[in-house]
Amino acid sequence: MIFFRKKKDMPDGLWIRCDGCKGMIFKKIVEERMFVCPECNYHFRIFSRDRLKLLLDENSFEEMWATMVPCNPLNFKDRVTYPERVAIEQEKTGLKEAAIVGKGMINGREIMIGITDPSFIMGSMGSVVGEKITRITEKAMEQKLPLIIISGSGGGARMQEGVFSLMQMAKTSAAIARFQEAGGLYISILTDPSLGGVMASFASLADITIAEPKALIGFAGPRVIQETIKRSLPKGFQTAEFLLEHGFLDMIVNRQDMKKELSRLLGYLQ
Numbered sequence: 001m002i003f004f005r006k007k008k009d010m011p012d013g014l015w016i017r018c019d020g021c022k023g024m025i026f027k028k029i030v031e032e033r034m035f036v037c038p039e040c041n042y043h044f045r046i047f048s049r050d051r052l053k054l055l056l057d058e059n060s061f062e063e064m065w066a067t068m069v070p071c072n073p074l075n076f077k078d079r080v081t082y083p084e085r086v087a088i089e090q091e092k093t094g095l096k097e098a099a100i101v102g103k104g105m106i107n108g109r110e111i112m113i114g115i116t117d118p119s120f121i122m123g124s125m126g127s128v129v130g131e132k133i134t135r136i137t138e139k140a141m142e143q144k145l146p147l148i149i150i151s152g153s154g155g156g157a158r159m160q161e162g163v164f165s166l167m168q169m170a171k172t173s174a175a176i177a178r179f180q181e182a183g184g185l186y187i188s189i190l191t192d193p194s195l196g197g198v199m200a201s202f203a204s205l206a207d208i209t210i211a212e213p214k215a216l217i218g219f220a221g222p223r224v225i226q227e228t229i230k231r232s233l234p235k236g237f238q239t240a241e242f243l244l245e246h247g248f249l250d251m252i253v254n255r256q257d258m259k260k261e262l263s264r265l266l267g268y269l270q
């Protein structure tokens with residue numbers, strides 16, 4: 001299931017509009033190509049469960065801590081209360097929270113894997129996301145398995161949880177550091193978008209950092225930076241391609257090649 005933006009002029013049918021080349025494309029072809037535009041290689045945003053399906057060996061995924069849900073430490077309310085907000089997002093996405101973690105296999109190699117989903121409160125990191133990422137890192141350490149975390153997060157820390165959310169940056173970073181000191185292999189995959197507190201903690205601490213083409217990656221978004229420093233930003237700023245050129249990424253990998261590439265890396269490095 002693709003989660004392209006719903007536009008009034010777009011029938012929920014055979015064709016979808018590509019955000020990259022603006023062309024109308026036959027939906028079935030896009031799906032067959034793992035939700036990548038055949039014309040311009042634009043990578044559509046996809047749901048975390050679909051991404052796991054594309055990446056992992058069939059029926060190999062064992063989800064962990066699937067029922068964990070946040071409490072409401074600040075009694076936060078925007079238009080609705082935080083528990084209501086969470087319930088709305090759960091209904092919309094079919095997810096319990098913004099992160100899924102568990103054990104899986106890539107071409108027969110066992111790994112621990114975590115993923116954040118930008119369709120759930122922008123993939124922001126609250127106490128549940130932080131706790132799940134920390135626990136899966138500790139599991140990887142305990143079972144001496146490689147760790148792969150796929151980030152998709154347009155929000156950083158989750159404001160509804162205030163400082164409890166910010167704490168997760170330190171907690172996940174510390175868990176990753178302990179894992180790496182123990183000799184664990186950590187691969188981070190950055191998808192569109194990877195921003196904020198997720199990017200400023202676990203997502204940028206990997207031994208190998210991979211991104212999908214054209215993914216937006218950074219701390220604050222370009223509009224915020226531009227309004228703050230009152231200067232225009234260089235062309236392509238915060239795209240995966242710009243960051244590869246400036247040494248922040250190790251490689252950019254097309255979605256269709258990701259499984260093969262991960263399998264190769266695991267073979268070399270494990």
Ligand SMILES: [Zn+2]
Nearest residue numbers: 018021037040
């Ligand atoms: Zn396109």
